[in-house]
Amino acid sequence: MKKALLILISAMLALALLAGCITQDTGGQTNRQGSGDDxxxxxxxxxxxxxxxxxxxxxxxxxxxxxxxxxxxxxxxxxxxxxxxxxxxxxxxxxxxxxxxxxxxxxxxxxxxxxxxxxxxxxxxxxxxxxxxxxxxxxxxxxxxxxxxxxxxxxxxxxxxxxFSHSPEMTIRLDILRKYNLPVPKNMEELTETFEIVMSKWEGPEKPYIPIIGAQTTKFGLAQKGYDSWPFWVYDNFIYVNQHGMVANYFETEEFKQDCKWARLWYQKGLIHPDVLVFKSDQLNAQLDSGNWFIHAGTIGSIDNIKKNYPDITVDDFAFLNFNPEKPNLRPYGxxxxxxxxxxxxxxxxxxxxxxxxxxxxxxxxxxxxxxxxxxxxxxxxxxxxxxxxxxxxxxxxxxxxxxxxxxxxxRTSETTPTATIEMLYTIDTTAVNSIAASFTYDASDVMAELANVRTEIQASIAPIACGVVDYETELPKALEKLKAAGMDKVINEYKTQFEAFRKK
Missing domain, CATH: 3.40.190.10 (Periplasmic binding protein-like II)
Structure with missing residues (x-):
């Protein structure tokens, strides 16, 4: 009897030990081996x-x-x-x-x-x-x-x-300014004059045109912070929203007209690439990496590639241009x-x-x-x-x-990230103003066909105007007609409806 009882207890212990060693993976759950509190x-x-x-x-x-x-x-x-x-x-x-x-x-x-x-x-x-x-x-x-x-x-x-509160983005090369003994520009007029001087004195076959992809350009917004209507934002590259709650087709606004004026001037002065409409992203990246540029409507992540042609350049050889520091930056997104x-x-x-x-x-x-x-x-x-x-x-x-x-x-930023980039992108701007649309998300699922048509038409008709290749006054009326035929009004009205409902919540 005792022998049978011992056999039974041993078998039960063996089963218990075996069960404790089994792991299960069901429903995304895994039981760690062990027992009790462990x-x-x-x-x-x-x-x-x-x-x-x-x-x-x-x-x-x-x-x-x-x-x-x-x-x-x-x-x-x-x-x-x-x-x-x-x-x-x-x-x-x-x-x-x-x-x-x-x-x-x-x-x-x-x-x-x-x-x-x-x-x-x-x-x-x-x-x-x-x-x-x-x-x-x-x-x-x-x-x-x-x-x-x-x-x-x-x-x-x-x-x-x-x-996000760092627009308009303008990064300028301080080493180039020092080379030509030029001061840092304080406004768009001075920047234009300075850029002309740099362009005329530039050495080498590759001219330092402002790096932009013309076919993707809908706004030339370097001067926007100086407009009386600031702050405002252009969402999805064509929906204008200001802090009073006005929603409009950006291409019908005075702000777009002013942007185009600057773009046309820079194009005519030879500061924008003559073939900007066929300039591709790989060409833009190659230009930025080579260092063949003076002013960039964006930020620079690293100087590693630039150092190949400019070995003495440092992370402190860049500056962010803010022509209107008395005005707050706008944070367009959360x-x-x-x-x-x-x-x-x-x-x-x-x-x-x-x-x-x-x-x-x-x-x-x-x-x-x-x-x-x-x-x-x-x-x-x-x-x-x-x-x-x-x-x-x-x-x-x-x-x-x-x-x-x-x-x-x-x-953690790379040790080769320019100081100006760190200050712009990776430092919280405590004085920025949040856009009234910062927390709003547009659901375009009901206008997807129109949205696709509008984006196609923007690239075909608006981009040449926005980057200064063609005249605003002559070409805009024709472009607006094409946008309306593509469904622009329906897309804008849908945004307005959703945005107004969002603001009432």
Whole structure:
């Protein structure tokens, strides 16, 4: 009897030990091996994002998961990269078929978050954010959180990686000014005169035309901050909104007329490329990288490539031109980039918990965004880094994109980023004014056909006017007729209707 009892107890112990060693993966949940207080349930966060995975993601991702779980965040991150050319098609398929995943990268300028919500594709994470998102809420001002709300409910997690209140953007080369013994221009008239002098004295076969892609140009807005009507903004390249709530076709405004006046003057003076309408993006990038430019309507991310032709150039050889410092900058957007939880997620809290961990401290952010210190990057200052490359590589073996999920509080700029760029993009502008449309997202799903036709017509009829190639007075009336035939009025009226409803909430 005792022998039989001992056999029975031994068998039961064996079964118990065997059960304790089994792990399960159901519904996105994984039970860690162990028992009692040591046993913890790990939930999966399947994160779908565009682009290509970094080479060493399989090495660094387990390090990220280990760090999260050591911090008590029982989430296992699994990223799935979808090539850019297949992004919209595949994510739309995932959302329409109920594919189970937990976090989706959203680019508001491609498909707005309101469009996803109207399709019933996203989960309302308001309560989850209040429970698990304390760091997210602490690192994002109200304008950022408002940008991810629909009907006052939270449907996304903002990527507050850059300060948007920096337009009109004008970066000027101080080394060129010193070379020709010229002062920094204080207004558009002085800039025009200075540019003419630089152009006449420029050495080398490649002239320093202002780098713009004519076919994509809808506004030549360098002087906009000096207009009496400032502040205002042009959304989607053609919808004018001022701080009084006026919505209009930008091409019918006085501001567009003034912009075209400057563009025409610069084109006639030879400051805009004579073949600007066929100038391509690869040509623009090559011009910026070569250093064959004097004034740029944008910012410069790194001086690495410029140094090949200008070896003595430094990060302090650039300045941001602000011709009207007495006027506030306008912040047109809360954020254009965010991440959302699909309604199909079995663990809707997983994505919030992961990003909340990411924003907890600099160490977490550095690991996820920049990888292994000493292998993928080196810290060169409190908020700067040096990118480390393996032989034959143009990008680190591991990195993540700040624009997808980053936060300005923790972002590290490259040590080769111009000081002017850091001041413009990565420093919060405490004096900026938020646009009254900053938190509004236009849902164009009901006018998609008209919108496509309008954009095509803008490129054909407006771009030559906007970059100064043809005369405003002669060509604009014909262009406006074509835009109306394409459906411009319907697109603008739909925007007005939605915007007025938004303002009443």
């Amino acid at each position: 046993q913890k349930q790990i939930i999966t966060c399947r994160y779908v994002l565009p682009g290509s995975a970094p080479t060493d993601i399989d090495v660094v991702e387990p390090m990220i998961n280990e760090a999260m779980q050591k911090a008590g965040v029982n989430v296992e991150l699994k990223r799935e990269y979808i090539p850019w050319e297949a992004w919209e098609q595949k994510t739309n398929m995932y959302l329409s078929t109920g594919e189970v995943f937990d976090l989706l990268n959203v680019m508001n300028d491609i498909i707005p978050i309101s469009s996803y919500v109207s399709r019933g594709a996203l989960a309302d994470i308001t309560d989850i954010m209040n429970q698990y998102g304390s760091n997210i809420l602490a690192t994002n001002p109200d304008i950022m959180m408002d940008a991810v709300k629909v009907n006052n409910r939270i449907y996304g997690i903002p990527a507050f990686w850059v300060e 954020t254009r980039n965010m991440n959302a939880v699909p309604k199909s997620s079995k663990n809707p809290e997983a994505g919030v918990m992961f990003i909340n961990w990411l924003y907890a401290n600099q160490e977490n952010y550095d690991l996820y965004m920049y990888g292994r210190e000493g292998i993928d990057y080196e810290k060169t200052g409190a908020r700067t880094r040096k990118v480390l490359l393996k032989e034959g590589q143009s990008v680190p073996a591991y990195f993540a994109d700040d624009w997808m999920i980053g936060n300005i509080k923790y972002l």
